[in-house]
Amino acid sequence: MYCPKCLNNTLAINSRGVVHLMINGKKMDSGRFLFNFGEMTSAEFLQAFTEKIESFFKWYSNFQNQDPIAVVELYTSDLTCEDGCPIPIEHYVSVIDILIKKDTLLKILSSQAEKFNMTIELNPEAN
Structure with missing residues (x-):
């Protein structure tokens, strides 16, 4: 990834940090999850992520006027440039x-959408 300061391909995600989850522009108060690859395997990361998605779908299923899920954003600001x-x-x-x-991600979303009887209509350009 390119660093926004030096414009070199030296930007990397830290080994630990926070990933934010936003779906259709909506974000739960607890809509972020911690990762620490020094202490968790990729399988544990995937499990924690799946639990967070399930929690979001459970929360979103209580909305009266649900829009189909069209935009899914997962982002972090826990970044480091190799050049400092x-x-x-x-x-x-x-x-x-x-x-x-x-x-x-698509498999997890489809599984949770089916479980909570929701519709997914992802916009490939927005995701």
Whole structure:
């Protein structure tokens, strides 16, 4: 990834941090989850992520006027430039296909949508 300061391909996601989850522009107060690859395996990360998605779907299923799920955002600001550039706190990067593969994300979303009787109509350009 490219650093917003030096514009070199030296930006990396930290080994621990926070991933924010936003669906259709909605975010739960607890709509973020912690990751620490020094202490968790990729399977544990995937399990924690799946639990967070399930929690969101449970919360969203209580809405009276539910829009079909069209936009899913997973992003973090826990980044480091290999050249030591200070990264602005407001600089976010999508973690789809970096920390979680898009195909895996789609399977989890489909499973939870079926479980909570929701509709998914993802806009490929927005995701």
